[in-house]
Amino acid sequence: MDGGTEHPLKFSDPLRTAKGETRAWVDPIALRTLWFNTGTLCNLACVNCYIESTPSNDALVYLTAAEVAGYLDEIEREQLGTEEIGFTGGEPFMNPDFMPMLEDTLARGFRALVLTNAMRPMEKRAETLLELQQRYGDQLEVRVSVDHYAQPQHETERGPRSWAPMLKGLRWLSSQGFNLSAAGRTCWGEDDAAMREGFRQLFADENIHINVDDPHHLILFPEMDEQAEVPEITTACWGILNVSPDDMMCATSRMVIHRKGEPHPVVAACTLLPYDAGFELGRSLKQSLRPVRLNHPHCAKFCVLGGGACSAT
Template sequence: MTTASLPILDGAPFKARFETPLRAAARITTLQINIGYVCNLACNHCHVESSPARTAPADNMDQATARRVVDWALGQDEIQTADFTGGSPEMNPNFRWMVEAFSGHGLHVIDRFNPTIIGYTDRRSGAGYGWVPEFLAAQGVEVVASLPCYLKDNVEKQRGRGSYDASVEGLRRLNAVGYGRDPQLVLNLVYNPVGPQLPPPQETLAGEYRRELQARFGIVFNELWTITNMPIKRWRRQLQREGRLEGYMNTLIDAYNPATIEGLMCRHQINIDPLGRLYDCDFNQALGLHVSGRASAYIWEVSASDLAHRAIATDDHCYGCTAGCGSSCSGALV
């Protein structure tokens, strides 16, 4: 790494450019599917800028693409996990049959969502999502539910008024069908900082979440994962407006930890957007940073083994993954 002040991304001067060369591992075992950007919330840190307004056709995976994605994954021996993200994945009409197809063929399925979706009713379509807990439990899906804090004020600062009570109710519904209680029904929670700081130690915070959620609401869960806010998109613009972007970037750069490199999620997965195009991770997808040498390639144009050992496309946002204990879609790395 250099330590000179260099211009990056949008010309802001930070202490160092991210120059760690990254390569994918020998086996790509996870297909992460960003099935659509539509969400019932519009959080201020959302790296894909999801909201209820993301309803353009290109923002949501259509049925033909979904079929090609399922066929591709089921045809690759290496792929063991289908990891759904969004947006709120449940808002895509193809979500349920895709999950059934994957779990029916023995793949491990993960659904990343915000728990408020369970009590949400779409005002335009009238669609409700009360089916989500029972459906996920019946398919044995691992649930990763975001809850930025166990305190109401902090949650509502990021997610808007009413989001805390709706989250609590959603988690209760998940517990009621066995999530967090039945060893087969895993419920992990995700924390991210409210402000431009690194997350606190994961184990310590997990203990606080466990104690507070149990005492206040009787809610139980398996693990808490801490995730660093990435300095991109909506969150980056907010930091810029507040004059805090350079300070945040330098916090990430100063905390660079080479021990995080081995576990970086981009090294073990391939990520696709709603059109089926390839990215190393969801953050690169949000930035339009395609897999090196495969600009605009679609998942069905490659095999999982083609993606092994590939050079990962990096830029300075990668400091968000390598700071401190590291950050990935399954929390801290070291």
């Protein structure tokens, strides 16, 4: 592995590291999960939002139901074998087309994974969301962002008065029997066991049914800091770290985004890198299924070294 981020040429050449070693890449093995970024607008302005979502950031504009349907058609037409459709933002429930696109996804037989803060935008769609849950059951999963099991830390990230509305939404989802998961962060200086024990107590106190011992139902994401010292990943790293490129997110997933001012959506390699043109892979899913060079600090810290992954598959 190449050393810290202080070298000015680090992460600048897609083929070579700053030391001239061959940069690692990931070949696609399947499109198991297709993500749609429904738009960067959000009801919150979190301190460390990787995508910089706020109530005013529309750098990624709202996708339409027709645009989503076009990509779902391509999955079927090209027989890509995709199993799961993920929706992220921003806050997906703010997109005016979100419920139709979610219903279309479920009606076609895909599993759907919705990432949300479970606050007012979701509450406003509760009736329709519950109807979908009653029709499709566990085919629909809702994952709620709970950055820490204690209010002060959660609100340090999410902002004042964000705790109680989130808990209200989480309790409602659990009481209605949704296939439910939670996503926390690991930036608090606590080990995995301590974090899971804290969440266990919170969920017990609030009568929320999430198995904290299941790493799919309570996901603890590594922090992403582009200024932190991170090694570049070379082809030798796979053997040194005993990590397989097939386990990286970009081996099995892609994300559709629509940048403001552009005439059409495009496909990006990764949910974490919507603004980096170097990770744009074309307009179609078929075009996008080509190797991805790990030419960004997030590739190293979050995926290779941190073991982070967003999808269920």
